[in-house]
Amino acid sequence: DIVLTQSPGTLSLSPGERATLSCRASQSVTISYxxxxxxxxxxxxxxxxxxxxxRATGIPDRFSGSGSGTDFTLxxxxxxxxxxxxxxxxxxxxxxxxxxxxxxVEIK
Amino acid sequence: QxxxxxxxxxxxxxxxxxxxxxxxxxxxxxxxxxxxxRQAPGQGLEWMGWxxxxxxxxxxxxxxxxxxTMTRDTSISTAYMELSKLRSDDTAVYFCARLSYDSSGYYSxxxxxxxxxxxxxxx
Numbered sequence: 001d002i003v004l005t006q007s008p009g010t011l012s013l014s015p016g017e018r019a020t021l022s023c024r025a026s027q028s029v030t031i032s033y034x035x036x037x038x039x040x041x042x043x044x045x046x047x048x049x050x051x052x053x054x055r056a057t058g059i060p061d062r063f064s065g066s067g068s069g070t071d072f073t074l075x076x077x078x079x080x081x082x083x084x085x086x087x088x089x090x091x092x093x094x095x096x097x098x099x100x101x102x103x104x105v106e107i108k
Numbered sequence: 109q110x111x112x113x114x115x116x117x118x119x120x121x122x123x124x125x126x127x128x129x130x131x132x133x134x135x136x137x138x139x140x141x142x143x144x145x146r147q148a149p150g151q152g153l154e155w156m157g158w159x160x161x162x163x164x165x166x167x168x169x170x171x172x173x174x175x176x177t178m179t180r181d182t183s184i185s186t187a188y189m190e191l192s193k194l195r196s197d198d199t200a201v202y203f204c205a206r207l208s209y210d211s212s213g214y215y216s217x218x219x220x221x222x223x224x225x226x227x228x229x230x231x
Contacts, residue, residue, distance in 0.1 A: 001170075035217035037153070044203055044224055045145075045153065050217035057219075088153050092207070092215060095167060097143070099153040 002027055002091050004100035012108040019076040021103045023089035028069045030093030036065055036074045039086045039102070048087075049074060079105070110134035112204055112222035119228045125192040128225045130204035137185035138162040141207040143218055144178060144189045148200040158207070159187055194229045201226050 003026040013019055023034070032052040037045040047056040049065035052072055062077040076083055084107050089100040115129040130142065144156040157168035159178040166178045177190045187204055202225045205218035 031214075033215055037218070039147075039153065044221035045205075045218070046221075047217045047219045050208075050219075051214065054216070056217065086152075090153075090155075090217070092217065096169060097155045097158075099145075099155060102152045 001096045002029065002094055002098050004089050004091060004098055006087075006089060006100035006103045008103060009101075010104045010106060012106050013079055014108045015079050015081055017079050019074075019079055019083070019105055021074040021076075021087055021089075021105075023067075023072040023074070023100050025070040025072070025091060029072075029091045032068050033091060033093030034065075034067070034072050035090045035092060036063075037088045037090065038083075039088060045088065076105075110206075110220050112206065112220055114202075114204060114222040114225045117226040117228070119230065120194050122195055122229055122231055124194050124229075125190060126194060126227050127188055127190040128202050128204075128227070130187045130189070130222050132185045132187070132206070135206075137180075138182055140209075142178075142180070142187040143205045143207055144202065145205060145218075146200040146202045148197065151200075154200075156189070156202075161187065191227075194227075196229050199227065199229045 005024045007022045034052045036049040039045045053065045064075045066073050086102045086104045088102050111133045113131045138161045141158045143158045159166045161180045180187045204222040206220040208216045208219040
């Protein structure tokens with residue numbers, strides 16, 4: 001199975017700052033089938049990015065994804081109050097989709 | 109509007125089974141794979157498996173092999189996830205989610221999710 005390792009575990013930032021989240025895969029992700037999700041307590045996950053860099057419907061353009069192969073990045077250009085949450089990457093290109101362990105973006 | 113509506117919370121004893129339902133509306137149920145994901149308290153997201161509604165094919169995470177069964181009833185656009193031999197560490201919120209794709213057939217992530225079903229395993 002492909003293991004996804006996210007870093008850092010926690011990111012402490014202020015509203016308006018830039019957030020850079022990393023996701024590293026143990027082997028190359030097929031056809032860049034890499035997604036990012038936002039998860040808030042008591043809510044279902046929300047798809048932000050798919051195909052490593054394509055924004056899902058309705059996602060603000062302050063969210064962007066990049067990368068290929070084994071290294072991927074989610075960038076939030078200017079944090080809004082509603083962006084403080086846990087973010088997960090997921091690869092869905094193999095027969096066994098896997099999630100990273102998550103990065104918590106918290107208010108500094 | 110596209111929706112996935114899951115069944116209500118369950119409390120089960122160790123060793124019992126639980127069956128969670130996920131009713132789809134607003135789209136063609138048989139056109140999309142249905143995945144199941146869970147989140148235990150204080151833990152991350154964990155992929156459990158998928159079912160392919162038109163033919164009932166399934167693929168399960170190795171961790172759940174032998175304990176999980178994913179089925180569907182296309183006549184009522186509903187997917188099911190049954191987990192048997194429950195243990196306390198199966199206490200979690202269970203989600204169903206649709207795997208989307210674009211006009212080129214390129215898979216585009218889990219774009220629609222159910223609201224989650226809390227399963228508590230306790231003696």
